[in-house]
Amino acid sequence: xxxxxxxxxxxxxxxxxxxxxxxxxxxxxxxxxxxxxxxxxxxxxxxxxxxxxxxxxxxxxxxxxxxxxxxxxxxxxxxxxxxxxxxxxxxxxxxxxxxxxxxxxxxxxxxxxxxxxxxxxxxxxxxxxxxxxxxxxxxxxxxxxxxxxxxxxxxxxxxxxxxxxxxxxxxxxxxxxxxxxxxxxxxxxxxxxxxxxxxxxxxxxxxxxxxxxxxxxxxxxxxxxxxxxxxxxxxxxxxxxxxxxxxxxxxxxxxxxxxxxxxxxxxxxxxxxxxxxxxxxxxxxxxxxxxxxxxxxxxxxxxxxxxxxxxxxxxxxxxxxxxxxxxxxxxxxxxxxxxxxxxxxxxxxxxxxxxxxxxxxxxxxxxxxxxxxxxxxxxxxxxxxxxxxxxxxxxxxxxxxxxxxxxxxxxxxxxxxxxxxxxxxxxxxxxxxxxxxxxxxxxxxxxxxxxxxxxxxxxxxxxxxxxxxxxxxxxxxxxxxxxxxxxxxxxxxxxxxxxxx
Numbered sequence: 001x002x003x004x005x006x007x008x009x010x011x012x013x014x015x016x017x018x019x020x021x022x023x024x025x026x027x028x029x030x031x032x033x034x035x036x037x038x039x040x041x042x043x044x045x046x047x048x049x050x051x052x053x054x055x056x057x058x059x060x061x062x063x064x065x066x067x068x069x070x071x072x073x074x075x076x077x078x079x080x081x082x083x084x085x086x087x088x089x090x091x092x093x094x095x096x097x098x099x100x101x102x103x104x105x106x107x108x109x110x111x112x113x114x115x116x117x118x119x120x121x122x123x124x125x126x127x128x129x130x131x132x133x134x135x136x137x138x139x140x141x142x143x144x145x146x147x148x149x150x151x152x153x154x155x156x157x158x159x160x161x162x163x164x165x166x167x168x169x170x171x172x173x174x175x176x177x178x179x180x181x182x183x184x185x186x187x188x189x190x191x192x193x194x195x196x197x198x199x200x201x202x203x204x205x206x207x208x209x210x211x212x213x214x215x216x217x218x219x220x221x222x223x224x225x226x227x228x229x230x231x232x233x234x235x236x237x238x239x240x241x242x243x244x245x246x247x248x249x250x251x252x253x254x255x256x257x258x259x260x261x262x263x264x265x266x267x268x269x270x271x272x273x274x275x276x277x278x279x280x281x282x283x284x285x286x287x288x289x290x291x292x293x294x295x296x297x298x299x300x301x302x303x304x305x306x307x308x309x310x311x312x313x314x315x316x317x318x319x320x321x322x323x324x325x326x327x328x329x330x331x332x333x334x335x336x337x338x339x340x341x342x343x344x345x346x347x348x349x350x351x352x353x354x355x356x357x358x359x360x361x362x363x364x365x366x367x368x369x370x371x372x373x374x375x376x377x378x379x380x381x382x383x384x385x386x387x388x389x390x391x392x393x394x395x396x397x398x399x400x401x402x403x404x405x406x407x408x409x410x411x412x413x414x415x416x417x418x419x420x421x422x423x424x425x426x427x428x429x430x431x432x433x434x435x436x437x438x439x440x441x442x443x444x445x446x447x448x449x450x451x452x453x454x455x456x457x458x459x460x461x462x463x464x465x466x467x468x469x470x471x472x473x474x475x476x477x478x479x480x481x482x483x484x485x486x487x488x489x490x491x492x493x494x495x496x497x498x499x500x501x
Contacts, residue, residue: 001062001127004069005145007184008123009152010159011177015076015120016041017160018177019113021170022083024250025235026108032490040109041117048121055122056129062192065126070185070200072119077178077207079112080171081214124149166232166322171211178207222248227330231322238330245330247298247323254364257298259331264307264456269362269395269430270300271460272423274308276358278448278461279421281389281438285448288312290356290387294345294373295363298326299333308456311337315354317345319363346372346381355387361394369396371483374409379416379435386437392417393434397489399496405488406431411475420471421445426463433471442470 019037027033055064124145131141164173182204189197226245227238237248244266247257258266265271277285288309293301296316305314314337318324321342327333333340341348345363359382361373372378374394382392392413396406406422410433414420417435421442424431445468449461478485 001065001130001188002148003184004066004188005123005127005148006152007181008069008072008120009149010156011072011076011152011181012041012045012117012120013153013156014160014177015113015116015156015174017157018165018170018173019109021160021165021230021235022079022112022174023108025237027251036109041113044114044117045121048118048123049125051118052122053125053129056126060129062130063189065123065130066185066188066192067200068119068122068126069181070189070203072116073178073181073185074203074207075116075119076174076181077204077210079116080174081210082112083108161232165230169230175207175211179204182207227326229322229326231320233320234323236320236322236326238326247326247331249323250365256364257300257327257331259298259300259303261332264304265459266300266304268300269425269428269432270304272425272432272464273301273360273362273393274304274457274460275423275449275464276360276391276393276434277309278452279393279434279436279440279445280357280391281436281440281444282357282387283389286454288357290354290358291315292349292354292356292359292385293317294348294359294361296327296340297323297362298331299335299338300331301360301362302333302335302338303331306335306337308454311335314338315341315348315352315356317341317343317348319344346378349381349385352385355385355390357387357390359385359390359392361392364395364397368489369394369405369409369485371478371485372480374412374485375478375480375483376412376415377480379413383416383435383437388437390437391434393432396431396433397492398429398431399492400429401499402492402495403431405485405492406433407471407473408476408478408488409433410471411473412478414471415477422469422471423464424467424469426467442468 016037020034023033023037052068127145128138128142131145132138133141160173164176168176186197186200186204189200222237222239224240225237226240227236229236234249239246239248243260245259246255248254249256255268258268258270260266277288282288286309290313291302291305292315294317296302296318299316302314302316305312314335316338318340319342324333324340324342345361361382363370363373379392386392394409394413396409398406410420410422413433413435417437418439419436419441421434421436422431423434452458452461
């Protein structure tokens with residue numbers, strides 16, 4: 001019985017961690033999704049605890065416990081087959097932040113995980129009832145059971161994240177949980193009731209047959225798909241679209257890199273990063289000598305800077321090594337002047353002695369900016385890594401009418417930098433907030449932009465004309481102690497849902 005308790009605890013957390021990756025290609029992995037996931041799992045476990053206790057008092061037999069865990073294992077094995085029709089339907093309106101992100105994920109989880117998680121919730125109270133020999137030992141028995149279950153949960157937390165999903169994928173990870181639980185449950189049934197358990201042998205056989213007859217293909221079918229992969233951090237897709245190759249992560253509603261052979265400019269947010277040296281007080285913007293990109297992705301910004309400003313030293317910081325590999329294979333991210341560092345961007349700056357003319361922070365985990373890359377402490381750290389006259393640029397999301405996050409980031413940077421500018425990218429839902437190491441003005445910026453001779457830079461400057469302002473306001477200052485980036489993002493999304501702009 002104790003092995004079943006341990007494995008049930010492991011499977012509960014293993015399924016929850018695997019569920020987050022199962023949902024990610026359709027809904028992303030924002031805090032909204034995690035709130036739905038954790039909240040519903042806790043509800044299911046609560047129902048299971050209650051039902052398990054009632055069943056154990058009425059039918060205190062080990063046979064019933066092992067039958068419950070066997071059926072839990074079987075229904076877990078069905079999840080990969082049910083997931084596509086269940087998960088695909090609610091995502092049709094997601095591209096415009098529709099209510100599908102909340103309601104769709106809620107009911108997808110409800111349908112996919114209700115039965116197995118409730119059944120697994122029955123295990124601990126059932127085991128306590130069966131293991132208790134007297135009232136005097138009930139506390140010790142309950143403590144042992146829940147400690148063993150929790151130890152299993154610890155393994156279930158790390159095993160899928162660090163080992164199974166990166167190595168064998170989400171679908172096979174669910175198969176592993178299913179077969180482990182089924183194997184131990186069926187073996188326990190045979191040891192309890194003998195040959196009467198033989199019908200339960202069919203359950204793992206059926207799961208294996210399903211996986212053999214319907215082998216895993218694409219995680220998410222996308223038109224123009226070139227490559228997909230699952231890393232420890234992201235679900236990754238490379239897609240050919242309108243003569244361009246794009247990198248999409250997780251729910252795929254944002255493009256994180258573009259490769260357009262034969263073109264210098266990408267037509268996206270990365271073009272406007274090219275103007276960063278002109279916001280600086282460097283002696284000659286065209287003579288920028290060093291660049292750091294936090295959130296390298298597949299290297300679009302690095303490629304554009306190398307083409308226009310020459311082979312300047314570029315440190316590109318990217319958290320996910322699989323994305324770096326994808327960049328090299330599918331986006332020609334092979335510039336000899338690009339030094340790729342696989343690390344968290346803030347940790348890199350804290351450990352590095354390098355200084356730069358320009359630092360770009362573009363590390364979205366859609367739809368959020370990682371909060372630790374948006375605080376006063378982070379910008380203090382970035383300022384220390386600027387050469388005299390340098391600039392820091394951060395990409396910030398907004399809607400056509402809601403600039404609250406842009407204003408908060410500008411107010412935060414205004415505490416650190418001498419001058420803060422905002423460039424509202426045309427035809428996009430992003431603004432660039434630029435902080436300068438030394439004081440400057442809009443007049444100086446315009447004079448520099450008007451002096452541009454490079455045709456590509458001139459094109460970008462013309463697009464941005466009339467869309468740059470210097471920040472003169474006040475607002476919430478984000479700190480490591482209080483940085484409600486997710487909350488502010490939720491307010492933007494909810495307003496968009498209600499008002500459509």
